[in-house]
Amino acid sequence: MSFNATVILIGVDIPGSGLLREGRPDPRTGQWTLPGARRGRSDQAATQTERRFDLVDLDPFAYDTPKEINAWIEHLAGTEEQLRLLGARDGMLTDGDMPEYLFRRTGGIVGLLRRLVQDGCTRAMETGQEELTIPLLDEITINLGNLLDRDPQAGEVPAVPAKPAPKRRQKPRNTVFDNKAAGK
Incomplete structure (x- = not known):
């Protein structure tokens, strides 16, 4: 306990999990506050642990204001830097259109974005395309069914936005009756 360290733990409903006890946001400061300890020997240790953490509640990205859009694009830029296609x-x-497309597909949820980009990269490598494009990502269904260690009732599995409907290809224009000599 004689050195400072930053520990970042990511999870869903940390206060409700009992890990740090139930916390509540203070309406005046926006910070999470943790209630005082109940009397009892084991409660004192839990209270000591509670006092050592600040909880930061992160919602999904939003896409309504220029500031929110910029934050989303900055996150995408950071993700893009890590890709090795x-x-x-x-x-x-x-x-x-890619930032808006990715937001529509993921609802701004970082975990869904990560899954879509990972699966998209796998598909891009398998097909030899080696690049993420909207048509390639349209082929990907975000599947969270293989997260067997997650509890949907606790909010650990987010709702996946509906996949966009495939675009209908227009038939090419019939040029049989065009006068090709007129253009010469």
Whole structure:
């Protein structure tokens, strides 16, 4: 206990889990507050642990204001820097329609984004495309069914936004009656 360390633990409903006891946000400061200890020998140790942590509640990203959109794009840029696809390029996740597309697919939930990007990278490597594109990601269904160690009732498995409907390809225009000589 004689040295300082930062420990970052990520989880769902940490206060409700009993790990640090139940905490409540203070409406005045926005910080989580933890109730005092109940009398009892084991409760004193739990209270001591509670006092050593600050809880930070992180909601999914939002996409309504320029500030929120910028935060999402900055997160995508950080993700993009970590990708090691042979065809990867700057702006692969941050340019054009991609940020909005990724937000629609994931609802701003980092875990869903991670799953979509991981599965997309796997598909990109398998197909030899080596780049994430909207058509490639359209082929991916975000599947959280293989997270057997997660408890859906505790909020550990987020709701997955509906996959966008596939775009219908338009038939090419019939050019049989075009006068090709008129353009010469």
